[in-house]
Amino acid sequence: MARYAQEDVTAAEVARQKALYGPLTQSIRELVDAAIRTEVDDDTVRAAQAEIEAVTARLRARQLEGSYGVRFTPSGGSRAWGNAVVGTRNAVAPPLVIHHEESGRAWSDFDLGAAYEGPPGLVHGGVAALVLDQMLGEAAGAGGKPGMTGTLTLRYRRATPLGPLRAEAHIDRVEGIKTYAVGHLADAEGVTVEAEGVFILPRWARERLEESGFPSRFE
Amino acid sequence: MARYAQEDVTAAEVARQKALYGPLTQSIRELVDAAIRTEVDDDTVRAAQAEIEAVTARLRARQLEGSYGVRFTPSGGSRAWGNAVVGTRNAVAPPLVIHHEESGRAWSDFDLGAAYEGPPGLVHGGVAALVLDQMLGEAAGAGGKPGMTGTLTLRYRRATPLGPLRAEAHIDRVEGIKTYAVGHLADAEGVTVEAEGVFILPRWARERLEESGFPSRFE
Structure with missing residues (x-):
């Protein structure tokens, strides 16, 4: 199983990997969108499938045994590149680019397309929950009070358009090991979904947070 | 914007499309996984990106203007093929195949891989919320009491492994236009996340539900 791994990589190497994998993953996000919306003829669809399978086989020639995990760099940064919301290497992730303040605040501007649909033309209610779970967790972490989700409550004020x-x-x-975070999702007209959550730091992480060099924030 | 569209298609045509688009989308899910986990050399990654972009361009030669929407067939079935959880044509969706009972019950067995990761080796808390929002909504719909999510509350009992x-x-x-649904996510050891939600039928849908031929369930 993947773990929180301490990695001995330079910032330059991380930047190099980001420049390589970021565009690959973005090309797959475009493909996901195209596959939902395409109306080309059947032969073109079948040919596309065959080419995709060939590309996948080449990428799998050498691969990680399991999931990507979360990796810590010596400078105290972390790479959650497989993360379903922010993952640089995960085409399921929109991905959100999240800004943080040490006061315990986080925000992100992003765009959700056809792949995040629930009701016609609208963001899936569960996708709103997915995004807000990540945002609340990032706010908790930004304030130096990281944790895993304990409870999460969503109130859907109105539909969220794609x-x-x-x-x-x-x-x-x-309150002790519990961090209470609140947040919302909004379109240009205002708030669509409100969220509150409790984030709890597991015992193993509380112990490791006291080690020198362990980052104060983790996904 | 995509809408709930009434379609004049035969069951045979729906089956034909499913046999065409299902495997295409599955090939993209495999590609998403491979892109997260690949460790091949940089040139192979760049070549893969170029081929993916070429395939996408061919699929985009003719496409829907917006998202897929939800389409109703004359037999009263519905196709939410763009849906982020169950969409046959959406590679972001695992996809869940959901079974229903008219008593208002729904269940699904499925597998979540590297693309659904949050903490290392574990399902993202927000992905658990995404799946459970869909499941609770499907239970409400199965019982003839469909609605859009009003509130959703998740309790994370323990980590959910991929x-x-x-x-x-x-x-x-x-209670009137409100349907209260409950559910959970479980691994082989038992429940990991519990959920409860309120689903509310919007007024336009209440009016249409009284029309003959309008399906009793919608996503």
């Missing part, structure tokens, strides 16, 4: 959106979150309060 | 999982949901009670 297209440009913004998500924001901040720490509401901290 | 791999084979089961989700179940059922209607707890109905």
